[in-house]
Amino acid sequence: MSWVGKSLRRKEDERLVRGQGLFADDELGAGMLHLYILRSPYAHARILSIDTAAAEALPGVVCVLTGKDVLEHCDPYMQLGPEPCDKIRDLPLAVDKVIFQGEPVAAVAATSPGIAMDAGQLIDVDYEMLDAVVDAEEALTDKIILHEAAGTNRTWHGVYEYGDVEKAFRDAVHVVRIPRMHFHRYASTPLEGNACVAEWTRQGTVDFLCNNSFPGFAQQLLAPGLRLKSDQVRIRTYDIGGSFGNKIWNYVYMALAALASKKAGGRRVKWAELRTENLLGSGHGNERTFLDTEVALDKHGVITAIRSRHIDDCGAYTRYEPLGCVIWSQVLPATFKLRNMRIDFTQTVTNKCPAVPNRGYSRMQHLWFMERIIDICAHELRIPADEIRLRNYITEFPYETPNGCVYDSGNYPAMLAKAKQLVDWDKWKKMQVAARADGRLIGIGIGTTLDSGTNNFGQAQIMNPHLPFSGNAEVCTMRLDFDGALVVSLGTGPSGQGHETATSQVVADELGIDPSMVQVRSGFDTGWNTYVGHSGTYASQFAVTGLSAVHGACQKLKAEMRKLAAFLLEAAEDQLEFGTGAQGPEVRVRGTDKAIGYWQLSNVINNNNAMLDERMADVTLNIRHVYRPPFRVPDTKRKFGNLTLTYAAQLHIAVIEVSRETSRAQILAYAAVDDCGTVINPQIVAGQVHGATSHGIGAALMETFDYDETGNLLTSTFSDYCPITSLNIPDIAYGSIQTPSPFSYSGAKGMGEGGGAPLHSISAAVQDALYEAGVIVTGSHHSPPAIFAALQKPNRAQAVSVEKR
């Protein structure tokens, strides 16, 4: 009997669907204050003065914070990037200048959210408007500079070169040139905005109940930011309403709630973002422009080399950046076997909301770029879209990429075959021909993508050699409790991924018990001491880091249980077996009825220990296990090394019809095939696939953060931004294959992000529909206005050229 591999009902759902979850904003208490953050209406302006007198005089207002308080009580947050990022001063409130619309300039703590907001309207800020720069290429001219101390907007530059690119181009039969492509700006917009309750305690510590999704990292940034010792900052999370990476950065403004609590004499202060605040001022995904792309191919349409220049736009601050400037290289060749690549990578700041990790973070942009390349080459060289992929796919695993990453396992041709079958490829191919004859525009697009999981933080050193980060780790603590239940704590702090359930399945199997006997604590607490700096839920890693820690803890606990049981039953350890007897779970002497129950083992250690001797001295039945994946520090000069442990893959096929009337791309059929190795809980995996697919479809067809040239965000409400909802999600034909990872104990791979597959498949489908109309798809957003513009001005002559040698 094995629980792993079964769709065990999610333990979390009982409380969540009954409205009994505990989100940070649910926390109430006598005397609690509410924080309102006043935000800049301008994208770029100097703050000449701030007058808070009227706000402070409003009854119910307890304190007001401005840049002055922040300078007095905070140190700027640590910057990850090298020169000139170290000159960027990131504080929880703007001090003398605002650099994006929505940047916090003041904060009010009051006895109700309404009073705090009223007071916010009474704060008088005198701004001097400055010209804004919202375009990445223009920003790189440094005519308008955001961070004056840095002296430039360029936050990072590096060249990634592997193989012999020049030779590959000399030997090429076809050279395809694509001068410009662009990946647009959007975010995953979690249902729950950023929130925390902070208390500056009498002991001088700060206690946060929050929804940060990378608390191991947040603590290391918040403590020095607040001029405290790490352990003086306690971080707890409970239920989190989605993060998708977006909640990694929210420590920046959590500090405001802490400062307000300090100024208010230790009263608890709640900060809970409203939707427009979230859209305007929390975090967006990275926008990226791909310039001067050249692709070398042989006579079979096999890509032999790519060179290109990439410009990443990270918005106003480098919060988690410039890490994204390296993270994409986890999937440098995508799913293709080319060996020669040269990517010149630059990042810039602009007067827009800061970029933060967002489902598919940085790899998705690059994978979209690679998928556009192969797709455009297919059309230009008249090779069928499926055929050209089969000719280019990596087929042997483990596979070392040109930059030293090791793809653990996979079978892309099998996924393609399965997706074709699910979507009914042959039928649509015929329908497409018939429809074309009627003047209808039907397109079929393939998107193959990777979800690289379990980061080697050593890659941060490629970005900045001085960073003291490498490897990865996660922690599990496990205690055999009085009643024989297994009490498990994790450092992962999930945000909806069902960690309590998957953990219960693993523990149940290892200890031969029912999952109901496993009590996994909800959320995260630094007070449990179940964390390391890497602890959190991000970068598709729980199934590997989290569950390996759980699995390791189980082995250690079983070893102790076996040792103790052998002592108590006067048997040899190798005579013992774990099982369930009449009284419940027990350790017994094989072939006899001599047994001792789990609860009895716990009782001996916890209540009844006089019969033990020194041989049992280190048996505590309270285990702490740290899992560390096998990584080395990459070669930072060559930008070479294994950057991630596992590579889940997704292959999607979209069939769309573009209306000639309304320019709308409508999905007619959609298939999604997933491979995340050994599946722990099929229902949870299917949920993640549907969620990631929906997010990607929303991004491709609906969602975009549009700024005007003054840096004013045009889509700052849900009515304008239009996140995808169930009404717009098509039926998804879902399938999976399993190629177990040789690098994780169970064969599982992390899989939460989904690699942005719908962006690739929908761009390809739109391309297929519009190619004959002379359109080359060079953007990732396919709203009706975008398609209308493309059909009005077919761009093929400028967007692509093919040189045949």
Add this chain to the structure above:
Amino acid sequence: MYPAPFRYHRAASIEAAIRQLSELGEGARALAGGQSLLVWLKMRFGEVSDLVDIGRIPGLDAITQDAAGVRIGALATHARIARSPLAKLLPIVGDCANGIADNQVRSRGTIGGSLASGDPSCDWPVLLTTLDANLHTQGPGGARDLPVDGFVEDLYVTKLKPGELITGISFAMPVKGSAGAYVGFKRCAPAYPTISVGVQLSLKGEQCEDVRIALGSAGLTTIHARAAEAELKGKTLTPATLARAADAAVAASDPVDDQRGPIAFKQSIIKVLVRRGIETAKRRCHGETVEVSHEYY
């Protein structure tokens, strides 16, 4: 966002509401479903000191119809109208009511509020212009009847005088052989339409005897596309006449370039919807049951 503080009053009758609004003066507003007003308050548009809730005044939400015509009380919600027998009898009414926002908004928002808000994206003014409806008001100066066409004078500006309330709307029952359609193109349920079009058509054989066409979200107010109507009246409906009507509708429109799309794009949608509206109305004139819904993108 949270609204600034305001005082709340509940009116027991229309007369009481008019009196309260007049007494409270400039800062007072009538509150019906709150689906526009509360949003404005949360965004802190304008200074509102008092809300007079008219939502519970009895008898103002009736929907009646007889041979002479249709009357809808100002407090009838979008949802109530969508479920009414009228929506089945006149599918154009159902098209409109069902296409407004989502369930939550439809259950609270009222036809009177939709007119009074003066919002160019609201659907009822467009539909009621198409049906050549009148609206009925009561105010400190007595009762008035006004045509809906022209009632909204400018962006968020209507002909209502201070303290004056809409009590209902009415329109003549379309003649036999006449049918209409109301179509919209919108991003998703909780978004206002990018463009919407109402068409009410009377046919004699294949010939257009009479037609009314109105455009929503295509300018600062509802646009009554008379030039488009002129292209059709007395003519046989052919692809060419339809195309001319669509072009005339575009010429009459004045859409803005915003996050829902640039002007040229919106013009292309006006063309499509005018054609779609006429074609659907025509099929309904011929007695066909045609389900149309807004197109969501």
